[in-house]
Amino acid sequence: MPRRVVLEGAGPGSRVLVVLEGAGPGFRVPAHMTRVPISLIATDADFSQRTVQGTVVRKGRLVSLASGNALLKTVLQEEDAPPPNASINVVLFGALAKDFDQAVNQGDVVVASGFTVGRSPTVHKDKLHPFNLLLSGDDARVYVSRPPLPPPPPPPPLVRSPPANRKRSAAHAEVSMATKAPKYTYVGLDGLKSGLVVNTYGVVVFFKQPFRSCGTDVCSTLKITDQSNQRISCSVFDAKLENHPKVFRVGDIVRLHRFKVQFFNNSMTLVNTFGFSVLAFDGAEGGSMEPRTSSRSFHLDQEGHRAVEELRTWAAGQALLPPAPSTPLSAAQPRAYFDLTCQLLAKAPIDSTCTLLRVWDGTRCAHTLLKVTVEPDTTEGPTRFSEGRERLIANVLVYDNHVELAARLKPGDFLRIYNLRAIPGSSKVLGRPGSQQQDQEVDHLAFHLHGGTAYGRGVRVLPESSPDVQEMKRVMEAVPDEDDFSELNDSQLLEVWSTPPEFAEAESIQCSTDRSCGDDPRTARLSDLKRSDPGLVHQVRVQLRSYEPRRLHQALKLYCSKCMAMRDVPNDELVARLFSEASAAAPGPGGPPAWALSGRVPVPTERPASPPRAVGVAVPTERPASPPRAVGVHLSTQLLGEDRPTELLFLSGSTLEETRRLASGYRNVVPVRSSGGHMTLLDLSAPFLFRGRKRYFGCKRCSEASVREPLYAEGEEPLDEKGLAAALGVQLLQFVLLMKLELQDATDTLDVFLWRDAESFFGVSAEDVAANQEAENSIRQKMDSLCPAGGSAGGRPWVDLCVAAYRAEGQTCYQVCRRSITTNQRSKVTS
């Protein structure tokens, strides 16, 4: 007889029944119920006497709703059912959700009954079944199949048993016991037999980045080894680049599923077969357990972790990992081949077989780097860098087959270039006719990535989360500021982050409730959080490992609530240029608008001056020696009539500095220029309004600006930025703060945005940050306390944060949505 087991936490009356396998004929599902294939689920049938069976391929977190109810989302996948519609979202409510959370693990096979069917609101996003199962109320049940503990001796494996002296073979046999869970038997590399389709783990000892084969697919090749010391070649064919192994360096660990063993040239090779999957892992001991894969449905359990750990330990003992994954530019030697980890700054095609990549890694090469000039309009990315930065930039020429991949790279990408060669001397191909770069001196280093794939030659984009990229960024951050460069990095940052996307889904689930996250004692581990479904809010206890931008004034952005675009706050240099361009433009025919009284006023030269006493009269200044410039002013006759001359001033022909000075004497200053015979606003890259120290900007896309006399009824509140923006047809941009935080706990790291709730997080308004240094300083203090400069991980406080996971632009993003108040000065994780 099967035994019903009540697990800890699943109290009496639990609706999740855990049934041990091997103790009876199977699930204790009522006999009158019959199983329905998941693919046949639809709303127009009666499922009261039916069951579904599937593997829990995803298990969301238990979410507490404001009503006191609980909810948990999970995904069931029917075994051996062909896609589509083999996987279905299941939502459990109330006590059932709590019991399920306690008793069921990802990978378990469950049977559900007593469900109702609804339309899945997420079908377009998750591409799962168009319907979902809803389990609530007294009739809902979940039955779980679980291998008994302790496990019985392993049955004969499907393939020849790996050597008994390897621990992992036992572990994998144990996994295969869970007959209802996805069952994979892993074979050692000395257990390959021609014709078998196998699953295996291995340490990469050689690899080529994916390259276009002569057939229809893209091809990757690997050579892997394991504790048996066999070295097995392996090919992966797939038309899609993203399905290929994400191997970054020798020593990485791969898990291969469904690879066919072939005999070739007296040795075994592995080739992917239909339905294959590859996971890649960092090969370093203590490295991240996050598998690199594009698959959204991979299954990795504790045994998988153990297999990776064991291979890591073994590989470390064999010295299989090279000491460093790549060579910094500072160590590049003439004529040597090396792998380079770097960031792409700009690129330009040279000809059909050659592309120039301009890269840096934050270190300075000991040799002079070759300078390359290309026509600016062919360059993607900035064409000029400061002298200091130029000295750090390496020009990499990639040839032939690599040109295709180079075309897909974007400035800002983090790259690893494999088998790059440092070439001393000149290279005439670089000089364009007519450029002064034709005659190069000899002692310059250029870098070539030769055509072909021999020696693993190729280029790979590394994820920003990669530890090597993180290390490089630390080096880059230590490079002294140079303004043009910080601008570049920041705009790239924005592009990489994209416009912080809508947040509606996550908000509707929990942030809209009044519950403070601090009420919930549950905290999620980052590794779990990453695996759970988007659309939920999680509480985490983390340290702040790093953040961007490091120069905090760059966290200030302008945001359009209408088109949701975000842009940088233009720097003074740009704004000053717009002002001088506008003032240089000759006033066109036609006069100022009829509603305005126009004239000229001298510009105060030093101290902020009081407003001019009369319009149209040049007021002598205290320093007659240098006659002051006069600028055009236009005042609303209506306002003048009400004896409110300082309420609003339209100003033409002034410089930025002059505008700034005059702004201190008027409540509102709107810079204008003459264009086509009438008054217009300046280009909207410049502020359209100055109010004291504050400046306001308009959205270029959403504004339909024209200079009109603002309607101003007597006795009304003074004009403010909102009223003026409306009067001038300007879509007012909002100051916002945007940062990216790298959170860390014992299990993982996670990049999250701080945006929507940044102001409450810092306790300052973004508008104040724009106007005064003190507000920026308070942000600095907070960041310094969370992430002390040069501090070790142990010195950083632990913080409880709420993080919302949401889908945007095809990927899962995370955002700090509220901050609880506790920060604990502890140096170790308590688990």
Add this chain to the structure above:
DNA sequence: GCTTAGGGTTTG
């Protein structure tokens, strides 16, 4: 449609 690659003594 069911191949493609199968590392390698590099070179613009």
